[in-house]
Amino acid sequence: MDARIWVLHSLFLHSKSLKSAVYFTRMARPKVKCSGAARGCRHQIMLWEKKIQLAKEMRASVDSETGQTEIRAMKAEIHRMKVKHEQLLKHQERMIRDMELAVARRETITTRAEGHSKTDKQFLTRTDFHHKQTELRRKIRDVHKATEACTTTISELEEMQKRVSDHLVEKQAQLAAAQSRTEELDADLDQLMALKRQNLSELVALQTRQKHLQAVKDGRYVFLYRSKDSLLVEHARMHNWLATVGAILDHVQDEYPQFQEVLLKVRQTIASKLESLGPS
Structure with missing residues (x-):
């Protein structure tokens, strides 16, 4: 129950x-x-x-x-x-x-x-029109979002470009100063090298002269020119030869300016020799 x-x-x-x-x-x-x-x-x-x-x-x-x-x-x-x-x-x-x-x-x-x-291809139902309108609104919204993102990216890139430009200007100024300093050091180096070569030449000349004087002192020196006239003739010949070489170098420097820097050292050496020899 x-x-x-x-x-x-x-x-x-x-x-x-x-x-x-x-x-x-x-x-x-x-x-x-x-x-x-x-x-x-x-x-x-x-x-x-x-x-x-x-x-x-x-x-x-x-x-x-x-x-x-x-x-x-x-x-x-x-x-x-x-x-x-x-x-x-x-x-x-x-x-x-x-x-x-x-x-x-x-x-x-x-x-x-x-x-x-x-x-009728142009006929649209209410549903089709609503779907197309919704799709267009979605596309417009997506385009607005993409535009805002692009604007933000462009702003960031412009700021980065400005910072890079400022940094580049600063580096260019530093580079210009470094180049100027390098040019000054190069000029000083060239002068010192020229002075070194000149001193070396003078040193060699003095050593040669000392050697000759020592040979004279020891009675072992052999005179190349026994008379004063022959010495003067050789002196004049050497002076003319150096003058001719100097004129040739001047002409080459005028014709070929790209070799002027290299030939300038040789020309200075010849000029110093001419000065040491004195007038012919």
């Missing part, structure tokens, strides 16, 4: 949940949720069929003389469930018809729009 009461109580609770489901199903919009509601109703119908079958089996197993009150309550509940089952079937059929009508209406609208688009 307790089992039957528990089954009846559970059937009563399930009937309440079914009422709530049917109520919320009716409140939902059929065009959007017809398919989901139909599946839910089909599931509920299958559950109720199982529960009705279970109730019939329990009714057949219950003794006819005992529990008449509970049996009558169960019969009433079973009748009520059958009625609810029929209502659910009707509601399912109605939702299926609504869904079929909605699909047919949608296909009709689509076919009509395709026909218009084939006959």
Whole structure:
């Protein structure tokens, strides 16, 4: 008996949940949720069929003389469930018809729009226009974002260019100062090298002279020119030869200015020799 009461109580609770489901199903919009509601109703119908079958089996197993009150309550509940089952079937059929009508209406609208688009290329439906307008707005928004990003990047690059330009100007000033200093050092180096060569020449001349004087002192020096006249003749010949070489170097320097720096040292050496020899 307790089992039957528990089954009846559970059937009563399930009937309440079914009422709530049917109520919320009716409140939902059929065009959007017809398919989901139909599946839910089909599931509920299958559950109720199982529960009705279970109730019939329990009714057949219950003794006819005992529990008449509970049996009558169960019969009433079973009748009520059958009625609810029929209502659910009707509601399912109605939702299926609504869904079929909605699909047919949608296909009709689509076919009509395709026909218009084939006959008139300039014809746009409201949906197409809305889609194109949304797409254009999205593209405009993307272009604005890209423009802002490019503007920011350009500003950053301009600032970087300004910093690099300032740094370059500073480095150029430092380079110019370094080049000027290098030119000064090169000029000083050239002067020192010329002085070194001059000193070296003088040193060699003095060493040669010392050697000759030592030979004279020791009585081993052999005079190249025994007379003063022959010495003067050789002196004049050497002076003329150096003068001729100096004139040739001057002419070469005028004709080939690119060798002027190299020939200048030789010309200075010849000039110093001429000065040491004195007038012819």
